[in-house]
Amino acid sequence: VMITASAFGGLFSREVAAHYGAGLAVLAGAMAVLAMPRWFDVYGLSALSLGVNTLLVAGLGRALFESGGDAIGKLLLLGLVAAALLAGTVSLVLRLARRQSAREAQS
Numbered sequence: 001v002m003i004t005a006s007a008f009g010g011l012f013s014r015e016v017a018a019h020y021g022a023g024l025a026v027l028a029g030a031m032a033v034l035a036m037p038r039w040f041d042v043y044g045l046s047a048l049s050l051g052v053n054t055l056l057v058a059g060l061g062r063a064l065f066e067s068g069g070d071a072i073g074k075l076l077l078l079g080l081v082a083a084a085l086l087a088g089t090v091s092l093v094l095r096l097a098r099r100q101s102a103r104e105a106q107s
Helices: 002-011 018-035 042-066 071-106
Strands: none
Touching (some): 002 042, 018 042
16 A cells, blocks of 8 residues: 555655656566565555556546546546456456465375
8 A cells, every 4th residue: 555655655746756667667577576475465456456457547547637638438438448458457366366375286
């Protein structure tokens, strides 16, 4: 939560600060570690996925709304991207959880 909150601070400063990208990188790296079979943790992976998804959607929202244009269209695009990102993340976490449970059943 602290990494996501500090990355939000970087995102919503006047110009996007470096700790937005650093926060995304740290969360993505932690997700990669928790996706490994040795350190697999579905709860930690889910929490990190939520943080990454939140930061990505907020970053896209900032990029979309900094320029002019149709606000309703931008909101629709943002909602579609957020839904697709969430569906992909849930699918990934479930696939990794099934793979881990199959490994545990074999041993």
